[in-house]
Amino acid sequence: MKIDVIGLGYVGLVASACLAEEGHNVTGYDTNTKKLKSISSGDIPFYEPNLNELVKLAIQKQTFELKKIDKYENLFADAIIIAVGTPLSNMGTLDISQIQVAIKWIISNYQNLPFIIIKSTVPPGTGEKLISQYPELANKYISNPEFLREGQAISDWKNPDRIISGSKNLEGNKCIEKIYENYTAPFVHSDITSSEMIKFASNAFLANKISFINEIANLCDKLGAYVDDVSKGIGLDPRIGPNYLIPGVGYGGSCFPKDVQSLSDLSMTHLQSFDLLQSIITTNQKQQLMPYFYLSEKFDNLQGLKVCVLGLSFKAGTDDIRESSSINLINQLSNSGVIINTYDPVSINNSKKVLPETVNFFDDPFDAINGVQATIIMTEWSEFQNLDWKKVYKSMKNPKIIFDGKNYLNQKLIQDLGFEYFAVGRKIKSQK
Numbered sequence: 337m338k339i340d341v342i343g344l345g346y347v348g349l350v351a352s353a354c355l356a357e358e359g360h361n362v363t364g365y366d367t368n369t370k371k372l373k374s375i376s377s378g379d380i381p382f383y384e385p386n387l388n389e390l391v392k393l394a395i396q397k398q399t400f401e402l403k404k405i406d407k408y409e410n411l412f413a414d415a416i417i418i419a420v421g422t423p424l425s426n427m428g429t430l431d432i433s434q435i436q437v438a439i440k441w442i443i444s445n446y447q448n449l450p451f452i453i454i455k456s457t458v459p460p461g462t463g464e465k466l467i468s469q470y471p472e473l474a475n476k477y478i479s480n481p482e483f484l485r486e487g488q489a490i491s492d493w494k495n496p497d498r499i500i501s502g503s504k505n506l507e508g509n510k511c512i513e514k515i516y517e518n519y520t521a522p523f524v525h526s527d528i529t530s531s532e533m534i535k536f537a538s539n540a541f542l543a544n545k546i547s548f549i550n551e552i553a554n555l556c557d558k559l560g561a562y563v564d565d566v567s568k569g570i571g572l573d574p575r576i577g578p579n580y581l582i583p584g585v586g587y588g589g590s591c592f593p594k595d596v597q598s599l600s601d602l603s604m605t606h607l608q609s610f611d612l613l614q615s616i617i618t619t620n621q622k623q624q625l626m627p628y629f630y631l632s633e634k635f636d637n638l639q640g641l642k643v644c645v646l647g648l649s650f651k652a653g654t655d656d657i658r659e660s661s662s663i664n665l666i667n668q669l670s671n672s673g674v675i676i677n678t679y680d681p682v683s684i685n686n687s688k689k690v691l692p693e694t695v696n697f698f699d700d701p702f703d704a705i706n707g708v709q710a711t712i713i714m715t716e717w718s719e720f721q722n723l724d725w726k727k728v729y730k731s732m733k734n735p736k737i738i739f740d741g742k743n744y745l746n747q748k749l750i751q752d753l754g755f756e757y758f759a760v761g762r763k764i765k766s767q768k
């Protein structure tokens with residue numbers, strides 16, 4: 337099929353490269369000339385494992401070409417994917433103006449209106465609103481939300497759990513079935529608003545699982561229970577499932593925080609108070625600052641305390657620092673006068689743009705750890721798990737605290753070396 341993709345950010349570029357690899361003829365459009373040049377020369381502007389190689393290959397094989405959004409006459413495509421950003425506006429709602437600009441551009445540049453597939457995340461009800469604004473879209477509009485995770489987007493694309501399409505007619509569903517004809521995942525066809533709701537409800541539910549296990553972990557700390565065993569025990573019930581039950585310093589990223597907030601706001605606009613969503617958010621805000629609360633209890637005064645924060649991105653496998661727990665924590669510690677050294681394998685450049693100038697960045701974790709009294713792990717990079725902990729012990733100063741914000745270090749090994757170990761819901765000494 338001839339598929340055009342508008343918006344070559346994270347979702348658009350992954351979709352373009354994967355569809356091109358599957359044999360479709362893909363043209364990617366974007367407004368940003370610098371970004372287009374950099375992608376064409378094989379240098380994608382963000383870190384996503386294996387994406388660079390896939391994009392380069394598709395360009396070489398000429399199944400993927402890049403074009404600037406401009407004025408064209410009589411463009412043709414079987415389907416157009418819109419994958420532009422929908423950031424939070426100053427009003428706290430999702431800003432869909434980039435989608436509106438893309439739709440206007442499509443209407444004035446394509447000879448016959450192709451199917452328009454919306455992959456951008458939009459609040460439920462958006463599609464119907466857009467159709468009332470542009471009635472010619474009615475039979476062409478398809479909501480087809482994405483469930484890709486940063487850091488594993490390509491394997492998520494290739495192995496979807498389900499393919500959702502929301503449209504007003506059978507033709508829309510058929511178009512989606514044709515694009516994904518080689519996939520074995522079940523299709524769920526619905527109306528447009530339900531499809532949009534599936535995306536928001538999925539993210540909110542996962543965020544709910546995380547906040548829930550975090551509160552259970554906090555209670556485990558009070559009672560002397562071990563949250564890893566609790567997670568395992570409840571996750572084996574197939575009605576609950578084992579995923580998204582790892583406690584720690586809360587969730588971050590460009591999706592969960594924004595989508596949970598947006599669903600809560602949407603609910604309020606319809607005069608329905610969805611209290612659960614607000615609790616998920618409040619728990620997460622508290623959880624992101626757990627190491628700060630711990631240090632504040634431990635020391636009378638944080639002024640001048642030397643701390644190393646390992647990990648800046650909101651999770652491993654990405655250089656994305658949006659709503660990262662680590663960035664929020666560093667800001668809080670820094671406001672309290674803590675001296676901060678930090679290291680991350682890929683996110684230092686992004687972080688330098690947003691963190692206070694007083695933060696010390698290092699290219700080597702051991703340089704960052706040298707002479708600090710506490711080391712806090714905020715991102716689950718495997719590199720940190722495999723550090724030479726004996727060496728770490730020698731280079732830290734008393735009281736040699738390790739705060740494992742991801743509950744993923746070998747607790748017994750760390751405690752046997754003599755560190756003061758703290759995590760979330762792992763207060764008792766591990767016997768394993």
Ligand code: UGA
Pocket residue numbers: 457482483484485486487539542546579580581582583584585586587588589590591592650651
């Ligand atoms: C999330 C969803 O998982 C994707 O399905 C969705 O497509 C995407 O948002 C989106 O809406 O675009 P992503 O933000 O890349 O994907 O990150 P996740 O891997 O889901 O992790 C989100 C946060 O939850 C991270 O900060 C992670 O550290 C945290 N997390 C995850 C936990 O604290 N505990 C867990 O057990 C799992």
